[in-house]
Amino acid sequence: MAPQKIDLPLLIEKAKDKNEKAFNTLLNSFWSDVYNFQFSKTSNQDEAQDITIKTFAKAFEKIHLYDNKYAFKTWLISISKNLLIDSYRKNKTETISIHKKESEAYKISDDAPSAEDLLINEQNLNRLLNYIKQLKPHHQEIINLRYFHEMSYKEIAEALNEPIGNVKVKLLRAKKILATVISARKNNR
Secondary structure, eight states, rough: OOEEEEEEEEHHHHTTTTTTHHHHHHHHHHHHHHHHHHHHHHHOOHHHHHHHHHHHHHHHHGGGGOOTTTHHHHHHHHHHHHHHHHHHHHHHHTTOOOOOOOOOOOOSSSSSSOHHHHHHHHOOOHHHHHHHHTHHHHHHHHIIIIIIIIOOOHHHHHHHHHOHHHHHHHHHHHHHHHHHHHHHHOOOO
């Protein structure tokens, strides 16, 4: 459930205006709900995480369609459920799907460093590499492409053959996890 401290209607309106901080707050507030739903259905951490990432990418792309007559969490779970069904259908039929060009993904600024970026950048390289090695391989890969190969979101999307919206959400999630690992290590000193 979303923390009571947030003004959900205001956040949703800001997100409709492509406000990055609003997206991040919604993502952080509802990530566990969507992930837990997916994990309860798939019993597979990687699959649950992939569909959760796709859920937020699609939700943020289509947030202008959200109707506030319905609970935001319910809307997210509905998107997630439909993506899971699509995934099952795709795997069951084993047909090759032709992806139409996606509409423009929501904007996340490339140039303004977030709190996570600042925390990551202040670590020395050796220690940072040790922290990165503690992440799952797909998180390691996206951080490596972004920060060590200095690739743009578009370049990463092309390298991973994924929609740019998925790349943005995956990178955001990987940075949050890495920042948590770094903070935990700092607090244990």
